[in-house]
Amino acid sequence: MRKESRLIRWIGWIVVVTALVLLGFIIGWFAKPTTNTTNQIASSKYLREFLDEMQSDQIREHLRKFTRLPHLAGTEQNLRYAEQIRKEWLEFGLDSVEMVPYDVLLSYPNKSQPNYISIVDQLGSEVFNTSLAEPVPAGYEDVSNIVPPYSAFSAKGQPEGDLVYVNYGRTEDFFQLEREMGINVTGKIVIVRYGKIFRGNKVKNAMLAGAKGIIMFSDPADYWAAGVQPYPDGWNLPGGGAQRGNVLNLNGAGDPLTPGYPAKEYTYRFSLEDAVGLPKIPVHPIGFHDAIHLLKNMGGPIPPNNWKGALNVSYKIGPGFTDDFRSQKVRMNIHTNNQLTRIYNVIGRIRGALEPDRYVILGGHRDAWVFGGIDPMSGAAVVHETVRSAGRLLSKGWRPRRTLIFASWDAEEFGLQGSTEWAEDNAKLLQERAVAYINADSAIEGMYTLRVDCTPSLHTLVYDITKQIASPEEGEEGVSLYDSWHKRDNWTNDRDAPRINKLGSGSDFEAYFIRLGIAAGRARYTKNKITERYSSYPVYHSVYETFEIVERFYDPSFKRLRAVAQVRGGLIFQLADSLLLPLDVNQYADSLRKYAKSIAQLAQRHPEQMKMYEVSFDSLFSAVENFTIAARDFHERLQTLNREDPLQVRVMNDQLMYLERAFIDPLGLPGRPFYRHVIFAPSSHNKYAGESFPGIYDALFDIENSADPEKAWEEVKRQISIAAFTVHSTAMTLTPPA
């Protein structure tokens, strides 16, 4: 062979060898997995499986199982249900489930001295007494441990005096009573109807007005749906039914004896005198059969029409009874005891595969006033089914990117205590690691459509998820839940989408959202709020909240509960498993603009004073503008993010996660150290309602009631400045981090 041809052959070999090695190299290079490639396709397949796995029959089973016996917080039965939930969650396949106890202040009627209200004659004889218990529904006659209606944490005492009727006991009702009618309730017993606002606010208003006791009754105008029979033939409240409930003003403190810290064995406890939020006067709830007797002989002025309920009485204001009955007084007999009691949360976990230090929480309470057919077990059954479905996915090899935490809270009915103590216990972890908290109280309160309350950054995810869920309504086969909801409750004044509400309080998300600044939301099935004017649902907190009321009336097919399970479950699935957190900052910008406009309009009711005291909202509007630009830029950068780079993804996800946190002011709102969210807080006048820019709102409210308007306006200006700063500096968290 010639040298040249040998050379050529050698070159040929070298080329071939090189090409082969290079081929291998290229395959090796690209075969090496980068973290995020295929995960997202798998994730959306698993989402579908997760939703489809949830079954109506299973939810029915869960609800049936956990509503047979009363399970008030602190009772043996509620511990038994906790243990059962723990056992079943483990069987479903969670990585870990633990019982987490706290020792908190609860409140129970005295078993040997029942609470009741009397009308007494001039000799002191009781001529009428309210009933000691509700008539027990059929099938439950042999059940023991049904706690009679009472106001938890009522002061003890036997105050006696004239009644004054103050409508719903709202701030504006007391103002009207005092300023327009000129009636002073000092030393009187106030009677108010339930509804419109949180009962604790009614009690606080009565105390501030000087009343020495307060009676709350359920008026048919507020707890009776037209054309519906009382339970068991329908879902209305019978005349003998009454609404239990706590009458605290905790403002987010949790256990009244350990504000700010978890109620553990070593924790310092305040004395009862220094406890947070306990009313200083006796309080008691009654049904409308009893209320008629107290109201029918009342004297004093005829009330305005909007003070009149639906009972066949005149709703006269008092004080006291008409001439014929003037010598009769009302006496409250309240012997309720505060008691340090052990409660148990159940906490289950699925460890995140890639970001175990990012937490998505689904939590709802387990304790019930009696059976909890609706409140809370319709929610707890939904959580149970969500856990079961997640467990099935785990067994198929799925594991979420982030950690999922499931919570069965205790003692929600006594002031959100289980959830708040756990939030206090884990505050340092949650602050750094919690992505979102989805609440799971009652899953149904009506038969009409979906209701969602959530932080603005969750709006888009809620819409996305509900588009992937079927409507549970008969005759809507093939219609999405989104469309069904949209049709029934359009956000017409704002845009063409289903209405989503602000979060208020009154359930376990409070500590997570308002104190810690964790993105939060809740979803349930609700009534038509335009045609159905009654408050909450008629049998709320009565013995008539049974399994049967759900099975017979609210959701016979259990499809509505299934739809709610899919909404709540879909939210936590996406929050835990999406590569990029499904939080929408632009939505927050939109909401901030709306809230800023609205609070500025409120101030504009006093144009001269605003001029005189040089009050301006410019700084707030400029901050919102700034936030809007930062939000838009942030989402633009998200588009171009290199999703294959795990650190770059984490950096932007951290910006999304900490967005809600940045609205927290560690100094808290004035006089409410545990309400720290500058954008949202429960209204000072009604814990259930969410107020936006609450610091400014409260300062504006004080304008009309302050003896020193200059000082009051100074506080408005201070609050505007705090809001502007908070929005500005939250916008900063969205800009590129360096």
Next chain:
Amino acid sequence: MRKESRLIRWIGWIVVVTALVLLGFIIGWFAKPTTNTTNQIASSKYLREFLDEMQSDQIREHLRKFTRLPHLAGTEQNLRYAEQIRKEWLEFGLDSVEMVPYDVLLSYPNKSQPNYISIVDQLGSEVFNTSLAEPVPAGYEDVSNIVPPYSAFSAKGQPEGDLVYVNYGRTEDFFQLEREMGINVTGKIVIVRYGKIFRGNKVKNAMLAGAKGIIMFSDPADYWAAGVQPYPDGWNLPGGGAQRGNVLNLNGAGDPLTPGYPAKEYTYRFSLEDAVGLPKIPVHPIGFHDAIHLLKNMGGPIPPNNWKGALNVSYKIGPGFTDDFRSQKVRMNIHTNNQLTRIYNVIGRIRGALEPDRYVILGGHRDAWVFGGIDPMSGAAVVHETVRSAGRLLSKGWRPRRTLIFASWDAEEFGLQGSTEWAEDNAKLLQERAVAYINADSAIEGMYTLRVDCTPSLHTLVYDITKQIASPEEGEEGVSLYDSWHKRDNWTNDRDAPRINKLGSGSDFEAYFIRLGIAAGRARYTKNKITERYSSYPVYHSVYETFEIVERFYDPSFKRLRAVAQVRGGLIFQLADSLLLPLDVNQYADSLRKYAKSIAQLAQRHPEQMKMYEVSFDSLFSAVENFTIAARDFHERLQTLNREDPLQVRVMNDQLMYLERAFIDPLGLPGRPFYRHVIFAPSSHNKYAGESFPGIYDALFDIENSADPEKAWEEVKRQISIAAFTVHSTAMTLTPPA
């Protein structure tokens, strides 16, 4: 060819081809860079270059340049220096440098009405007046804008009365005066010597005791080193020199008018009456030449020996002068004005290559009472050199893993205002992202050895770094700074290592460490504290703090300042560039154990009461034990961490970063809402000193001074419970995250 052999040849080819492709595959697989492989080797090479780049001559130049003119906060000259620093940092190569202004409350003497103190006779004639200014050192005769000695934020007024001498004006001095000597200072003017504690605490004590004015003087016993000449022949304080300084009690609030929020144009400002920390009485500082005149004729009891300074007077307590001079009184003439003033921080940045959202901060102030030869420009020169060295590295292709932030703070001398306002402005970012804050105030206060105050988790890094730096002392060639320091200041009572102190306050790290819970430290060159008993350094805050005092006496070779630059620089380099954060949790556990023991011992001074009120430290000890185990386990897991997995590394780094944060209680310490660190706070009796478990300490202190010991012990128990909770829940942050 036979079929078999052809087959064999084919198989051979297939094997070869497969082998080659496989070879390539393997090369490709391993050649593909994972994020963290080679970085760390490069990083330690760059550390060496970074340290070696720092030059004594450069530091001398920087110091010379920035000490030619007085540059009090709020003056034109201090703005000019800020602009110059900004320009030079950009030239050095930082990615960005910005000026960040705030409008805060400062305090200046009235130029047309000088402050002074008089002795007046019975006719009201001034028979003696203190000097209006310090004698200006040679070379500076033509300099204008030297502010005379004054107490910033003093109240205005001309109180007249008898003097009472109260030693250092400490809590214990006032107790001794009132309880043992039976002397009441109500309506009197108090005179105290400077030293031992922060001057603001002296003023507060005098106010609480009822004094109507307070004079502070520099006693040679406290500001005069043996065998040293007064400046300019030595570094002692001349008799005409006096110590300027603010007399606020801010407790971390920053600008007195905007506590909690940055002092921006739209920020709400309190009125002066509602401002935080302003003294209500006139205050003035004098030198010892003037002090002799006020003290020499004093009457009243002879003081205990430890109340006697080194002046040739009797140090009698008063009140008032001896018989011959009884009719003479002392009158203070104070016309100092509070004034809203614009200040400027300079903020420079090097963007982190991989984790731009993790911040390591080197910050020190720029404003000086006069020239600032030591305080703060010896520190500012060191920062300048650090920036220059970092810029050089950048130009060689280095970029730190995390973001580096350099800060030149303004108005530190007026209550840490520049640094605190910026911390407030950026609180939300810093909370989520700050890894550590290294302070850079005066780099030298003596000629003996290194002094380090830092959080326990930085101990190990400080030791590591000082082992890589050469001793600056003559005759110690080849000796490490660590060994030099170890030899001079061994931690003998505890272990065989150089002493490291707790952080107190009095410089700009306060808001970062005590309010926000960011790991922090400071380092400087110091005196021999065993043989040199004077407070700080003699010319502290006088006009004699010149460039020359450093060049002639403190550090003629500028090697000590270079060593300090290398310590500070080495710390931020390692914090910003190490793959794993160089924070040592075990060290924190050791310190907590020591602090818990020591606070329990303090309580044991009252063994009967502890029994009677059932006070126990068990919960705290058990929490510390828990923390110790969690720390050990954490460091064990760090050993087995897969360093190639960027998410796993980030997760553990986040645990390290948030460790210090977890010690923060958003509710703050009692009465001190901006001191939120449960483990460390400035002592309530001396801002300069760091107190461990300050909540418990203060509660115990109250035991002896409370009219209601039961209530006082209840507070001790509450504080123990808060400390135990905080340590427990910080331990939780170290456990595996799910």
